[in-house]
Amino acid sequence: MLREEAEDFSLAVLGAGTMGLGISALAVGHGVPVTLVEADAARARQAPAAVTAQLRMAQLMNALPADREYGELTVTGSLAGAAGATVVIEAVTEDLTLKTKVLAQTAALTGAGVALVSNTSSIPIDELAGYLPDAARLIGTHFMNPPYLISTVEVVRGASTGEATLSAVTRLLGVLARRPVVVGDGPGFVTSRILHPMINDAARVVQEGTATAEAVDTLMRECLGHRTGPLRTADLIGLDNLADSLRVLAERTGDHRAAPCELLLDKVRDGHLGRKTGRGFYDYGKAQP
Amino acid sequence: MTTTSEPVAEQVQAFLTERTRQTWARDTDLFAVGGVSSMFAMELVVHLESTFDIVIAGPDLALDNFRTVDGMTALVLRLREAEQ
Ligand SMILES: NC(=O)c1ccc[n+]([C@@H]2O[C@H](COP(=O)([O-])OP(=O)(O)OC[C@H]3O[C@@H](n4cnc5c(N)ncnc54)[C@H](O)[C@@H]3O)[C@@H](O)[C@H]2O)c1
Numbered sequence: 001m002l003r004e005e006a007e008d009f010s011l012a013v014l015g016a017g018t019m020g021l022g023i024s025a026l027a028v029g030h031g032v033p034v035t036l037v038e039a040d041a042a043r044a045r046q047a048p049a050a051v052t053a054q055l056r057m058a059q060l061m062n063a064l065p066a067d068r069e070y071g072e073l074t075v076t077g078s079l080a081g082a083a084g085a086t087v088v089i090e091a092v093t094e095d096l097t098l099k100t101k102v103l104a105q106t107a108a109l110t111g112a113g114v115a116l117v118s119n120t121s122s123i124p125i126d127e128l129a130g131y132l133p134d135a136a137r138l139i140g141t142h143f144m145n146p147p148y149l150i151s152t153v154e155v156v157r158g159a160s161t162g163e164a165t166l167s168a169v170t171r172l173l174g175v176l177a178r179r180p181v182v183v184g185d186g187p188g189f190v191t192s193r194i195l196h197p198m199i200n201d202a203a204r205v206v207q208e209g210t211a212t213a214e215a216v217d218t219l220m221r222e223c224l225g226h227r228t229g230p231l232r233t234a235d236l237i238g239l240d241n242l243a244d245s246l247r248v249l250a251e252r253t254g255d256h257r258a259a260p261c262e263l264l265l266d267k268v269r270d271g272h273l274g275r276k277t278g279r280g281f282y283d284y285g286k287a288q289p
Numbered sequence: 290m291t292t293t294s295e296p297v298a299e300q301v302q303a304f305l306t307e308r309t310r311q312t313w314a315r316d317t318d319l320f321a322v323g324g325v326s327s328m329f330a331m332e333l334v335v336h337l338e339s340t341f342d343i344v345i346a347g348p349d350l351a352l353d354n355f356r357t358v359d360g361m362t363a364l365v366l367r368l369r370e371a372e373q
Pocket of ligand 1: 014015016017018019020037038039040043090091092093094095098102119120121122142143144145236237238241245
């Protein structure tokens with residue numbers, strides 16, 4: 001892969017939270033220039049150092065091409081920064097109203113041929129597309145945390161997603177050395193639809209006093225081959241985001257099992273959001289990158 | 290000033306013992322035996338940088354350099370040499 005191909009792209013990433021930072025690090029590490037848009041001033045200030053930390057981690061794990069120079073990272077507080085992008089990836093908080101507002105503004109700021117990509121966990125792409133003047137420009141990707149270590153990406157094609165949009169995203173994923181698996185639309189698509197209610201059940205087992213978080217994860221890992229255990233995974237996702245995604249699923253599927261359980265909601269209320277705050281189902285001492 | 294390997298290795302071993310609550314021979318592969326997660330490798334990087342006043346970057350930032358106490362010691366000595 002040539003550096004020129006990476007430089008064909010100019011990526012705008014919206015939201016410098018867990019995923020926005022990770023996606024930015026992945027792109028920069030593969031030579032793609034990134035403009036990262038973050039509304040919260042404090043988070044925007046921390047973003048360059050956070051991306052650098054992830055790049056170092058990625059390099060240490062041998063997850064970046066050795067022969068490619070990093071792309072440039074620009075952090076801004078204004079959505080206008082997305083104007084020159086060739087592809088936009090939206091990774092703001094999992095909230096329908098917020099996402100549709102940000103996507104509609106971005107659609108107006110960018111050229112008609114620019115693919116708009118939502119990294120939503122669970123909101124159907126066609127539902128989001130209904131708020132845009134041109135639904136064909138919208139597609140879903142589901143990068144997972146940390147993006148540089150997970151080389152497969154669920155790509156969600158809505159009924160109205162255009163061919164040009166799909167091909168632009170496929171090319172970008174090629175430059176980023178990610179393998180796309182294209183699936184259809186629906187609440188939670190494939191991975192969140194299956195994983196998130198399972199994690200919710202794992203939390204419920206702890207809530208009911210049947211087992212500790214350690215016991216649940218150990219059994220899921222060592223008997224059932226789950227890589228990290230559902231509750232460690234929950235801490236990696238971020239418990240606030242997980243609760244938001246479960247609410248989206250419960251509302252759209254009518255499945256009560258998907259409604260976030262009390263223990264999960266208690267932790268969110270107490271500000272114990274997982275690795276990003278240093279404590280969730282496990283104690284990490286301090287906030288982890 | 291040249292740094293000898295003994296104090297560096299001891300310092301690294303002490304840090305590992307403190308963080309993993311077990312002792313490590315100088316040539317044991319920390320990652321192979323499952324005692325240490327690869328996420329922990331970044332903590333090792335940051336610890337070595339701040340303790341020995343070095344910067345680990347470029348091709349040196351590779352997991353293989355952090356597999357053993359001996360490997361980390363050699364890296365520290367080489368980077369300190371280069372600084373002088
Ligand atoms: N956390 C995960 O593991 C994971 C995995 C896959 C998908 N997702 C999805 O990715 C998206 C982001 O999730 P996250 O975990 O990074 O959330 P997060 O809460 O960590 O970060 C969201 C960021 O968006 C910022 N933001 C909010 N409104 C904004 C605006 N108008 N303009 C710019 N920035 C704005 C917030 O300040 C925050 O920094 C969500 O849709 C989530 O469901 C998350």
